[in-house]
Amino acid sequence: MSRTALLVLADGRFPAGGHAHSGGVEVAVAARSVRDGPTLGAFCRGRLHTVGLTAAALAAAAAAGCDPLVLDEAADARTPAPALRATARKLGRQLLRAARAAWPCEALEKLARDLPGGAHQPVVLxxxxxxxxxxxxxxxxxxxxxxxxxxxxxxxxxxxxxxxxATVVIARLCDDVDAVVRRAADAASRVADEGVGVLPAASAPLLDITAEQHAAWPMRLFAS
Structure with a gap:
């Protein structure tokens, strides 16, 4: 196991397309609910403990060897907004392309064959x-x-x-991130015995609503 591989995956320079997406913060900035470091921190904390937890659990379950097709359906069920489903699959396609180049293997090739339209990004991750x-x-x-x-x-x-x-915001969320990781990994460890229903389905309805609004904007800086 190479811990450096994790740094590569988490590096913003990894060509998986994430730089083009704001995670909902573009709408929050336009609405003035995010306007400085403290309000950004509150936004990120809320996102982490809702959709972040759900994504972490799906990724952990995929890493544990659960069927990606089943997990992709579970991701669909946990992503009610069509705009966010489309974004997740677009990011999944981009991540899969980069991962196939970096770590070529049959599992990634099979995922590309089975879901040619793209799998949800956490599943690919x-x-x-x-x-x-x-x-x-x-x-x-x-x-x-x-x-x-x-x-x-x-x-x-x-x-x-x-x-x-911005760095301070992320640094102050380290303990929260670790807590989410523990919850996600624990849930993933139980999927084999209890099924995908055991995975968290935490949601952020406002992110769903604003994602649909953002998709209709005629001009925007970020794709989502």
């Missing part, structure tokens, strides 16, 4: 983590971290926020 020789908690960590690092990075561009302030 979990399969990629497994291909890289990493662990179930590693998958949860990568997904949980992505759920806050993406919006924080986007806020730097949207608000002209000092990058130091």
């Amino acid at each position: 979990g399969v990629a983590v497994r291909a890289a020789g990493l662990t179930t908690p590693d998958a949860a960590h990568a997904a949980a971290f992505d759920s806050v690092s993406g919006p924080a990075t986007a806020a730097v561009r949207l608000l002209g926020l000092d990058p130091f302030d």
Whole structure:
């Protein structure tokens, strides 16, 4: 197992397309609910403990060897907004392309064959983590971290926020991220015995609503 592989996956420079997505913070900035470091921190904390937890559990279950097709259906059921389902699959396609180049293996090739339209990003992430020789908690960590690092990075561009302030937001969420990882990994460990229904289905209805609004904007800086 190479811990460096986890750093590669979590690095914003990994060509998986995340830089083009704001995780909902573009609408929050427009609505003035995110306007500075403290409000960004509150946004990221809420996102982490809802959709971040759900994504971390799906990624962990995929890394544990659960059927990606079953997990992809579970991800669909946990993503009510059509705009967010489309975004998740687009990001999944981009991540799969990068992962196949970095860690070529049959599991990633099979995922590409079985879901040519793209799998949900957390499911692809979990399969990629497994291909890289990493662990179930590693998958949860990568997904949980992505759920806050993406919006924080986007806020730097949207608000002209000092990058130091954005880094402080992420640093202060470290304990929260670790707690989410533990919950996600525990749920993933029980899927084999209890089925995918045991995975968290935490949601953020406002993110669902604003994602649909954002998709209809004629001009926007981020794809989602």
